[in-house]
Amino acid sequence: MSAKNDIRLLRINHLRGPNIWTYRPALEVWLDLGELEDYPSNLLPGFTDRLLGLLPNLMEHHCGVGERGGFVERLREGTWAGHILEHVVIELLNLAGMPTGFGQTRSTSQHGVYRMVFRARDEQVARAALAQGHALLMAAINERPFDVEAAVNVVREELDDCYLGPSTAAIVEAATERRIPHIRLNSGNLVQLGHGKRQRRIWTAETDRTSAIGEGIAGDKDLTKTLLAACGVPVPEGRVVESPAEAWDAAEDIGVPVVVKPSDANHGRGVSLELMEQADIEAAFGIADAEGSEVIVERYVRGNEHRLLVVGGKLVAAARGESLWITGDGESTVVQLIDSQLNTDPRRGETEDLPLETIRLEREPVMRQLLQRQGLDGDSVPAAGRRVLVQRNGNMAFDCTHEVHPEVAAMAVLAAKVVGLDIAGIDLVAEDISKPLEAQGGAIVEVNAGPGLLMHLKPAVGTPQPVGRAIVDHLFAEGESGRIPIVGVAGTRHTHTVARLVAWLLHLRGQPVGLACRDGLFMENRPVQGGDCAHWEAGHRLLMNRRIEAAVIENGPLAILRDGLPYDRCHIGIVTDAEGADTLAEHDIRDADQMPKVLRTQIDVVLEDGVGVLNAADERVAALAPLCDGEVILYAPDPANAALAAHVEAGGRAVRLQGRSAELLAPDAQPQRIELSAWGEATRAEAVLPAVAAAWALGVAPALIRAGIETFDAELARNPNPTR
Structure with a gap:
């Protein structure tokens, strides 16, 4: 079979928020299959087997069949290249460590052109997976070799650069x-x-509650010890030294064995333990001095090293360290034994997602000194059966959360408070963590700001601890969601006026309000950016502003198709109309019947305790009501609107125009009327009624709504579109 031409990638669009495909960010790709439109997979001899040879885990993809092997079944029956590319990209993301399950491929009105979409937590990672998936698919189609491992590494490297630690x-x-x-x-x-x-x-693991002073204190080990000792926390005796000779003098005063360490190092870097000899102590000074700003010599505390995690005044996790040993075989060098006996541990590696680091002697002076004290170096060949100590500390591997004695936990909590940290990693040495420190001569040796969590999330031995949840619970009380009221306005008719009126009514209630609409970007009723701001970037800016207590964001159909919504969920979702299809041809929207699929995005994201506000005068808009997770309020300028009447009869709330008043209808309550004055004109009522409904849903008092409507024209005069 002759080689097939490349699939053309016509357009790549990153949908950064909820969109017509999914609630989550996604990458939408427009594909032109070219001649492959006439060659589904079953007409490409040997293709399915070649593809499975490259990506055997495609057998696990369920696809539309709903069970393992479903996608392969589709391949053998015959499916098109756009759909296949979707699954290839998803599988590359899975192999790279970003599990992805969502993807869809749909034909367009153009022959051979498809829209393919897949979940994209990060745009650059998604683009890398798309490029590699495209190359892999064409190689499988045209019987060319392809290096899958290299492709996965490209995606993984992008993931390592872009993804959260x-x-x-x-x-x-x-x-x-x-x-x-x-x-x-x-x-x-x-x-x-x-x-x-x-x-x-x-x-x-630092928060906006983490004290800068506390972090500074924690970075100064000597000051930390002084403060802890003053508050009755057991710490080892020690002092700051400035030279190798002074380090030996301090050791003689304190009494050997001692520890020599930098005053501000992390992860055990530059820390030498249980030193007895003058030469070792003086050499350890140089190692510590290279890591930190000052060097401390302190009494050696016998026992195991432990890391206790304190969050918000509570002990939430604890891990115990282990010493690392190798055993000689009479043939291999120390470096070779480290590689074969320690670095083969699957928990070790260079990436952040592994709890233990790969051991490289060339970057570990403390290990080299420890070997030297045993008469060895990296090239030495230990005798068969000889045990060699490689590392004493910094190797937290065992979860021991449930072993911690209450008095030890209380001491760790006190240490965090003394230093002034809301989240702290408390390093202590004790022979038995299940007993009080004083009885066994244990001590707290360090308090760390911004402690790593991986040892608690992925302990080598023991139960992972929910430390992420502990930090979130520390920041947000039970029942708090961190959400402010968000009002989303979708449609084309008067939506900027609806958005501005809602923002004005909330402003009159005393809330600092952010507004993004076609008239500009407003913060607390102050214009800060002119031009059309009914787009994702402007809405996102509002949500980042720490002053804002409520946000009103206009979302036209084009913004939804191009970027998605700038928020994941909202309290109020307004849809005014289903018009505008004639302006959306570039997104393959050709007629009004396609518009509800676009506009439903706004209703899909309404919270369970939120409200969808829908125009009952537009049947396509009113039909979105069952898609709303929250309550629905219908509105209509025609007081006799049948859909509105049926909604009220069924126990729903509604707003209708009654003369020159907006009438608020609620079950088991007398109608309330709000005089609209000049707003009673039919064209302007299209804007005021949904705004009244939204304000009502947010609990704005009818009297305040009335006052806001009366003063709104003056507000528009003060703050017109800044571009005019």
């Missing part, structure tokens, strides 16, 4: 489980949990 990811995942939204604020691990004024921020 394991500690931050655990906190974000715990927030998501509590339905707390998050926004990534930089390319690293600075993340906002919640929106507007109710947000909290994390940076790995």
